[in-house]
Amino acid sequence: MKLSMTAFSLFLTLAFSANSQAALSNDEFKIGISQEFENFNPLIATMSATSYMYSLVGRALVTLDADGKWVPQLAKSIPSMENGGAKFATVNGKKTVVATWEIIPAAKWSDGKPVVCEDFKLARTIADSPNVSVGDKETYTQIEKVDWDPKSPQKCTFTYDKARWDFYQLARTYPLPSHLETAVFAQYGAQKEGYEKNTLYAKTPTADGLFNGPYKIAEVKLGSHVTFVPNQYFYGPQPKIKKIIVKLIPNTGTLEANLRSGTIDTVSSLGFSFDQALAFDKKVKSESLPYKVEFKPSLTYEHIDLNMENPTLKDIKVRKALVYSLNREDLVKALFEGRQQVALHHMATIDPWYTADPKVITIYNYNKREASRLLDEAGWKMNDKDNYRYKDGKKLSLQFMTTAGNKTRETVQTYLQGQWKAVGIEVVIKNEPARVFFGETTKKRKYGAMAMYAWVSSPESNPKSTFHTASIPSDKNGYSGQNQMGWSNKTVDKLVESLETEFDAKKRTEIAHQIAKIYTDDVPVIPLYYRSDIAVPPLALKHFRLTGHQYAETNEAELWDLTK
């Protein structure tokens, strides 16, 4: 038995110590992802993996770069009130914004045709069609009208639906090649889902003219891989890497083996789970492997929603006690080796509105004594016999739910359960498969007391859909709101509404801070930590930058370089 165990250990050591990264060059670069992708029509695609790959082939007017700054892509510059590129206007008696977007003359589709204003108009028209299933229609319909002078087809005047300060944040508003897709929409647009079934992105995704980014698609095999080759008409510097293959490896457990066997050269930000990355990082160091495991704090906010209708949680003292009794610093050190940051509120550290100023927000440092005092004040007295708290003969017991099978969340859950037990709170864990948890329980606010999951936002994002009273999911609104806590605060409602139309950046920050103050005071949610994005690029890869937000590292793929 001992012999076989030794042999087995030896085998594993040998197996894992083998590394065969072939000499990397700019000829070919293979990226591993673990998530599925769909067809590449940017209006219709909803999957993260498709967005990740779309940045290789398609660009928008602007994007958010790896430093979290808005930068122009297809646009010459970003219009603003200050530079005169945008102005207020009254259209049909409604105050709105009109902005001039100038497309860079070199911007071309992969068949050499220029990117023009008509391409944006077509995208907006298709998105507005009742027969096309565009998820977030407002991304396009916020632009009410696209006008241009026929003599200057690349100088577009966008008239917005209302006066919104974030009018320039059009990173997801992609143009469609009107010289190709207009005919498709004309023929099939009147049929239900006719356009999406017949778009050239689905029918002939390798056809020239569909993309305007640094690469174009040479081959697509859904469920397997996509091959990209340089687009000779790209407006920017020609990509250095001559072929990029994005390969789907659905089992994250075998990503490492695929990396070591040379099947892939890198693991993308849609690959390793956090614990796998931590383990691989140790191997990289101990075995001097030619990779770098990169961690970057992201906008994904892991938190616990408190059900505001729960009779126990209606008492703010209990909610505060729940936060005070958690040592979150200790949690991220113990479980994540300090590679993920403790969350103070809903805004992530890379958000320009982020603040950790105790004068601005309420900060809850671990304080067991304060937690006990608050619980005592709330009438929950410790029973020395079982070390749990009781009030009117009722035990202080809270149900705690999350997604079953998510190893990280289940570990965190157990850790927190122990910390709450230390102050006399019984926490009863009840987990459900993600489909039931999100599809029924949180959506309809059927969780007993606490629900742990994550929100993904973007920098300077208005939390209206998660904080406004009107966003409390109910039968009336088709359970579409994200305020799953059931938090209703009239001041917050007014603040999130005013945030939408506040054009003064300084005042916006102030409003965001006021919201954060009420949020931290009222404790409808227990902030836990901000997740980190992870990628494993080879050491030889230059100019690779993780972003930490939804506009992936592929937005700078033309700069990637594998020459020594």
Place this chain on the structure above:
Amino acid sequence: MTTYIIRRLIQTVVVIVLLSYVCFSLMTLMPGDPVELMIQSNPKITSEDVARLRTLYGLDQPSYVRYFNWVKTIAAGDLGYSRTYRIPVSELMGPKLLNTFYLSLASLLLSILISVPLGIYSALHPGSKADNAVNFFAFAGISVPSFWLAIMLILTFSVYYKIFPAGGTFTIGIDENQSWDYFWDRSKYLVLPTVSLSYQSIGRFLRFTRSAMLEAMRNDYIRTAKAKGLSYTRVIWGHGFRNALIPLITILALSFSSLFSGAVITETVFAYQGVGKLVYDSIIGNDFNVAMVSFIISVAMVLLFNLIADILYGVVDPRISYK
């Protein structure tokens, strides 16, 4: 016989229709729908978007209306449209079904080729060292979790020895028209998944063959055959094996019926483009059209191979008649 087959085929169609309705209704009862999944990935989707998309997808209709709409589409020869991958189901499933068929067939043939001779040999030498070794091999096959075996195969033959690719279906960029090179390339990618998938079924088939053969060889007619002076080969193959075939046909027919069902774990671990993972994802993602088509294929295959098994019973055992 012909009447029997026609009757069974009619029954098959009725069962498929009934089960498809039950399955469709159960799927609509599951929490969440395709729009729900879009909301999760995009918090900017508004309640207006939700209402618009539900109407567009017909999700605001009662389940029986949706079922009849689906039947109408299928009857018109259109398998529908995958809401997850945004392409027609036929384009999505066709190549994957074929890949699954190659993998399942290779695995089944390998399993039969190894397990039947070993099972017979083992049954003819009960208690011998060879029998013990075969039994150990069979139990190991039944007990070893397939994902563990798959990972070990990858580590050994891809990471360490680099003989076979770690995952995939074929080499990206290979010319599919170069038939021999393409065949050779596909075969290389099939080896590890086939071995991984076969090991469990080898164990199972081996145990079945061994016990069926042992049982058959204990019967009086074997003793009679031997007493008549028949050759050893004739006793074994003509009398023993033929009688042992009936239980084997049952299990083999059921195995053949899963030729197009896919092997979720094996396909996922080896990143093999089969239909197993597609079906799993379509059920989880409420991609009704994909899930329903795969369901129909699975049910039809089970019923068809059961019918084949029933016919084969009569072929191997003349005492069975169809009236």
